[in-house]
Amino acid sequence: MKKLNFVLSLLVAIAISGVASARDQIKIVGSSTVYPYATVVAEKFGKSGFKTPVIESTGTGGGMKLFCAGVGTQHPDITNASRAIKSKEKALCAKNGVKDIVEIVVGNDGISFAHSVKAKDMNFTREQLWRALAHDVEIDGKMVKNPYKKWSDIDKSLPNKGIKILVPPPTSGTRDAWNSLVMKKGCTKAAKAAYKAQGIKPKKGCRKLREDGLAVEAGENDTLIVNKLAGDPDMFGLFGYSYLVANKDKIKATKIEGKKPSLASIQDYSYPIARPLFFYVKKAHIGTVPGIKEYLKEFTSKGTMGPKGYLTDIGLVPLDSKSYKKTRTAGTKLKTIKLN
Amino acid sequence: MTREQRLKKRYAAEKRFRFLGIGAIAISIFFVCLLLFKVFSTGSTAFIKTTIMTEVDFNKELLELGDVKKPTLKQIKEAEFYDVTYKAATGLFPYKNDEEEKGVKTLLSGNYEIEIKNYLLNNPELLGQKVTIELTASDDLDQLHKGNFPRDIPEDRRRLNNFQLNVYDNLVEQGKIGTAFGNYFFFHGDSRDPEIAGVAGAVIGSFFSIIICLMIAFPIALMAAVYLEEFAPKNTFTDIIEININNLAAVPSIVFGLLGLGMLLSVFGLPRSTSLVGGITLSLMTLPTIIIACRASLKAVPPSIREGALAIGASKVQTVCHHVVPLAMPGTLSGTIIGLAQALGESAPLLLIGMVAFVVDVPSVPTDPSTSLPVQIYLWSESAERGFVEKTSATIMLLIGFLVIMNSLAVWARQKFERKW
Numbered sequence: 001m002k003k004l005n006f007v008l009s010l011l012v013a014i015a016i017s018g019v020a021s022a023r024d025q026i027k028i029v030g031s032s033t034v035y036p037y038a039t040v041v042a043e044k045f046g047k048s049g050f051k052t053p054v055i056e057s058t059g060t061g062g063g064m065k066l067f068c069a070g071v072g073t074q075h076p077d078i079t080n081a082s083r084a085i086k087s088k089e090k091a092l093c094a095k096n097g098v099k100d101i102v103e104i105v106v107g108n109d110g111i112s113f114a115h116s117v118k119a120k121d122m123n124f125t126r127e128q129l130w131r132a133l134a135h136d137v138e139i140d141g142k143m144v145k146n147p148y149k150k151w152s153d154i155d156k157s158l159p160n161k162g163i164k165i166l167v168p169p170p171t172s173g174t175r176d177a178w179n180s181l182v183m184k185k186g187c188t189k190a191a192k193a194a195y196k197a198q199g200i201k202p203k204k205g206c207r208k209l210r211e212d213g214l215a216v217e218a219g220e221n222d223t224l225i226v227n228k229l230a231g232d233p234d235m236f237g238l239f240g241y242s243y244l245v246a247n248k249d250k251i252k253a254t255k256i257e258g259k260k261p262s263l264a265s266i267q268d269y270s271y272p273i274a275r276p277l278f279f280y281v282k283k284a285h286i287g288t289v290p291g292i293k294e295y296l297k298e299f300t301s302k303g304t305m306g307p308k309g310y311l312t313d314i315g316l317v318p319l320d321s322k323s324y325k326k327t328r329t330a331g332t333k334l335k336t337i338k339l340n
Numbered sequence: 341m342t343r344e345q346r347l348k349k350r351y352a353a354e355k356r357f358r359f360l361g362i363g364a365i366a367i368s369i370f371f372v373c374l375l376l377f378k379v380f381s382t383g384s385t386a387f388i389k390t391t392i393m394t395e396v397d398f399n400k401e402l403l404e405l406g407d408v409k410k411p412t413l414k415q416i417k418e419a420e421f422y423d424v425t426y427k428a429a430t431g432l433f434p435y436k437n438d439e440e441e442k443g444v445k446t447l448l449s450g451n452y453e454i455e456i457k458n459y460l461l462n463n464p465e466l467l468g469q470k471v472t473i474e475l476t477a478s479d480d481l482d483q484l485h486k487g488n489f490p491r492d493i494p495e496d497r498r499r500l501n502n503f504q505l506n507v508y509d510n511l512v513e514q515g516k517i518g519t520a521f522g523n524y525f526f527f528h529g530d531s532r533d534p535e536i537a538g539v540a541g542a543v544i545g546s547f548f549s550i551i552i553c554l555m556i557a558f559p560i561a562l563m564a565a566v567y568l569e570e571f572a573p574k575n576t577f578t579d580i581i582e583i584n585i586n587n588l589a590a591v592p593s594i595v596f597g598l599l600g601l602g603m604l605l606s607v608f609g610l611p612r613s614t615s616l617v618g619g620i621t622l623s624l625m626t627l628p629t630i631i632i633a634c635r636a637s638l639k640a641v642p643p644s645i646r647e648g649a650l651a652i653g654a655s656k657v658q659t660v661c662h663h664v665v666p667l668a669m670p671g672t673l674s675g676t677i678i679g680l681a682q683a684l685g686e687s688a689p690l691l692l693i694g695m696v697a698f699v700v701d702v703p704s705v706p707t708d709p710s711t712s713l714p715v716q717i718y719l720w721s722e723s724a725e726r727g728f729v730e731k732t733s734a735t736i737m738l739l740i741g742f743l744v745i746m747n748s749l750a751v752w753a754r755q756k757f758e759r760k761w
Contacts, residue, residue, distance in 0.1 A: 025701075025709065027612070036724060039698045040532045047454075052700035054613055054709040057722075074609055117497065221722050246724035249490065249497045313446075314724075 023073040023289055026053035030063025030080030031173045032222070033240040034277050037106060037311050038080050044310075045298050050291040053078075060173030067280065068093035077285045077292055081278045082109070082173030082240070083180075090339045100283035100336040104296065105327045107305055108317040110261035110274045111178055112244040112253040119233040120159065123255040126272060128154050130186030132163050133215050135208040138191040146210045166218035166225050166237040167209065177275040178238060183207040185272075226251055241266065242315030266317040274317075283336055293334075300331035379740070383733025386525055389535060390482040391474040392448060393516040396428040396456055400468050416464060417457075425453040428475075433507045443504045449476040450533040451524075474520060479534040479727030481508060485517060488726065499726070525734065529702045530716070534727025537720070539735055541702045545615045545695070545710030546684060546742075552619025552706060553683050557626050558676055562665075565634030565672075570660050589628035596625040597689030605693060613694035613709040621689050626679040633675020637668040670757040674750035681746040685739065687714035713739045 028038060035057040046052025058066065060081045067079035068089055085093075085103070093101065113124065131154045136143050151158035168175045187206035195205035209215050218225050218237065225237040230250040241261055244253055253261050256272050265271035279299075286292045298304060305311050307318045319327060329335065341349075402423040405411045411419075429445045429452060449455075452475050459473050460466060480499045483489045485508075495502050511517050524531075528538030572578045600621035604610045610617050641664050649659040665672075690696060696715050703710035711719065717735045720728040 023611070027709075032722075035698070036532070042698065043532055043700055046700050055698040056613065056694055056696060057698075074605070074612065223722050223724060226724075243724050246726070249493055249499070252497075 025051040026078065026289055026291055026295055027076040028053050028055040028078040028080065028279075029058045029066045029076045030056075030078075030279065031060040031082040031277070032057045033082040033109060033172075033174055033242075034080035034106060034279060036242050036314060037277075037316050038279070040311065040314065041295075041299050041304060044304075045291070045295050048294070048298070050294060053291075053295065055080075059169075059171040060176065061171040064089045065092075067282065068096055068098055070096045071098055071282065071284045073285075073289065075282075077289055078279055078281050078295075080106075081280060083176045083275065084278060085280060085337075094339045098282055098284070099339065101339070102281040102283055102296075102330060102334050103337045104279050104281065104300060104331050105319060105323060106277040106279060106299070106316065107311065107319055108266050108269075108274055109277050110241045110266035110271045110317065111174060111181070111238055112241055112261050113236060113238050113256060113273075114229060114244055114251045114253045115236050116229050116231075116233040117250060117252050121252075121254070122159075123258060124158075125257050126182050126186030127188060128158070128186075129182050129256075130188075130206070133165060133167070133183065133209055134187070134191075134206065135210050136191070136205070138188055138194060141190055143191065143194045146212070149214070161234050163214045164232070164235040165215045166228060166235065167215055168238070169217050169219060174238065174240060178273070179207040181273045181275065240315070241317065245315035263312075263317055267320060277316075281334075283334060286334065296331040296334075300328045376740075379733045379736050382730055383735075383737045385486045385488075386730040386734035387522045388519045389522040389524065390477040390485040391518045391520045392432065392477050392481075392511060393472050393518065394428050394448070394452075394475045395431060395470060396424065396459075396473050397470045398424060398460055398467050402427070403467075405467070411464075411467065413461065413464060416460060416467065421453060421457050425456050428452075428456060428473075433510060440503055443501060444507060447478055447481050447504060447507065449478050449535045450531075451476065451536045474518065476524070476535055477517070479725060480504075482535055483726050484508065485519075486730075488730070525731065529700045530698060530711070530719070531700060532698075532723075532725075534723075534725050534731060537728070537731060539713065539716055539738060541699055542711045542713045542716035542735070543738075544703050545618070545699075546712040548615035548703065548706040548710065549619040549622055549712055550680055550684055552616060553623040553626060554676070554680060556620060556623035557630055557679065560623075561627055561630035561634055561676070562672065565631050565638060566660060566665060568631075569635050569638040570664065571656070585628050585631055589632055592688075593625050593686055594688040594692070596621055597692035599624060600689060601692045611707055611709075613697050613699070614707050615695070615703065615710045615712070616706040617693050618690050618695050618710075618712065619706065621693055622683040622686060625686065625689060626683045629679040629682065630676050633679065634668070634672045637671025637675065638664060640671060641667045667759060670754045670759075673757075674754040677746055677750035677753065681743050681750075684712075684742060684746070685714055687712070687718055690715055713742070 026042075028042070035055065039055050042053040042055055056063075056076075060079075060083060063076075063079040063081065064085065066076050069075050085101075093099075113129070115122070128151075131137050131146075131148060132151070134146055137146050137148070138144070139147070148154050148163060150160055150162055152160040167178070183206050184203055187202065191206065192202035195202045198205075209217075218228070222239045222243050225239060226243060226247045227250075229235050229237050230247075236254070244251065244261065259265050259271045261271050261274075266274040281292065281296065301309075303309050305316065305318060306324065309316075309318065312318055318324070400406050400408075403416075403419040403421065405415060405419050408415060429448055430441055432447065433444050435441045435444050455475055456473065477485070480489070481504075484491070484500060484505075489499065491498075491505065498505075500508070508517070524536045525538045527540050528536055529541035531537040568578065568581065600617060604617050604620055605612055610620075645663050645667065646659050649663050650656075654662065687696070690712060695711055696718065697709065697711060698719070699709050699711050701708070713735060717732055717739065720732040720735065
């Protein structure tokens, strides 16, 4: 019994000291797409004298939830996001007292619709992709449950191969971006009108995925998706540009409306499914947790995210000079965004 | 049917039965071997690293120590190493333009500047001399040298361009490419550069978690088992408790992660991503398993021992503490070790309490953020860089090694202390 008492009191002591002591290490949560970039910066930052920040890959949505839970050292300081913060999330932040948020645009990313290098090069329009993935499509003005089993069913010019697509889960920011850039934009006018007539928001109706097993939710593990694609030349998957760069001996991107994802086409947004990447900083924690300011400085420096910075080596597409200036001022002057 | 025919039929039936049994064992051994072969064949190369013999000129002028007669270690530590490291890295091969310069420089690992600096700090007498040092190569070169990257594919699909391949071939010809013990893998924390990423942080994190798990789960489980087995009255209430314990042992581990998130992090406010919280969560998970093992071994102690002790006047507590529990120890210990081995291999509950994270610094106390071995396997299997493939398998080998050690310890403990009645 003495031993038990000792153990319990020791634990309570550890617990109390753990709570009481201030955190001296930055905590970062959020998107798995920004994770590769953030970890590289964090590691470099850790060699400069500060403790290396701890980064959790929770997905954009999960990160926002943790980030907006409140102010205090038990909550993360920074959340990475592969899309801009939603108004719902802003409201949650405001409700929990997270009032001052600094938004940093990290750079650009092109969602790559990729397949095995063994397969033939392909070119898709966004409407074709929507038709391949949507739950309901419109044919001759009528909404029907997605009947397409092969690409050639959608368009005669496409190959006579079965449709097999791996998509990220709904909590992923990549999925959100894909929804707004492909599922919404590729959705035909007639389908949108039909949804409106049914009293369903077109945005919601268009992005609903087919449930007959041809579009498979594959989880946040992008490396697993790469290996699956490499093994099956008829399968397609979608993920951030950095995974394409790191695995170019195994997979290649298809063209979207005639454009391949590349540094140039993503930077000037001529690649149709390019999107910016972000991270958000809790201003209230600056000064409480040491190093946040310096981390921001390191991340937004030219040597990091500039055109020749080390993040471009692992697939980040740098901002153009105008957006870069804006993000650099936000990072050094700590400009906050409006929450409503 | 004659007697002979019936006999023959019975023999045949026995033969078939034996054959099926051997078949079942053969199939399971086959799958285990397949798994081990896959893991060992991809992972064994991670224990060695590729190195490049690099000429380094510890020139005093370049180090900005020109006017110091006898520099102290502290002065060397604070010296400007940029020129020295730059010259060493770019001196590997002559280049023509910026791009080629970068190509040469990136053949070395991201840590080469620190390696050069540490070499001089360990050998301060080399100041002012030109020496050849073995530096760690980048993961791209490492993977090429180990034969994991194909060379015969078009340049734009390769990680190393034609110029870099040319440099590599030249270095091989000069005998400058070598291999060395993969020190980073064992003594370094996580990193985004596969060539300098290691499992030290994960091993320490796992160790802390397991110790905390043992400290909490073992005394509580033992007390619970002793009370239920020796003191508790047999009624509906204790029956319900027993059913619940058996049930809890079968609850998916992720549920305990949710409990840890809801209770430890939200209510008690313990720090996220730490092995302290991980250990407590794992102890909740292994508690029912250990209670069941403890009760089984207490039950196995013959009643005659208890009766004997009571007969010579020992109290109930004395009987239990002096006789029953010590005799049940072998089973209790092996049950505990097996429970801990289960906890060591667990990653799902740790996901929810934030231990699935990028942690570079090796933890020194249980309240430092850390990962654990299975989590490290998961994280590396997710990374885009190819060098992590072999690291993932190597970490699996390490984890399997630890599990084998713990399970053999359990068998040994049982055999060593077992009493035959």
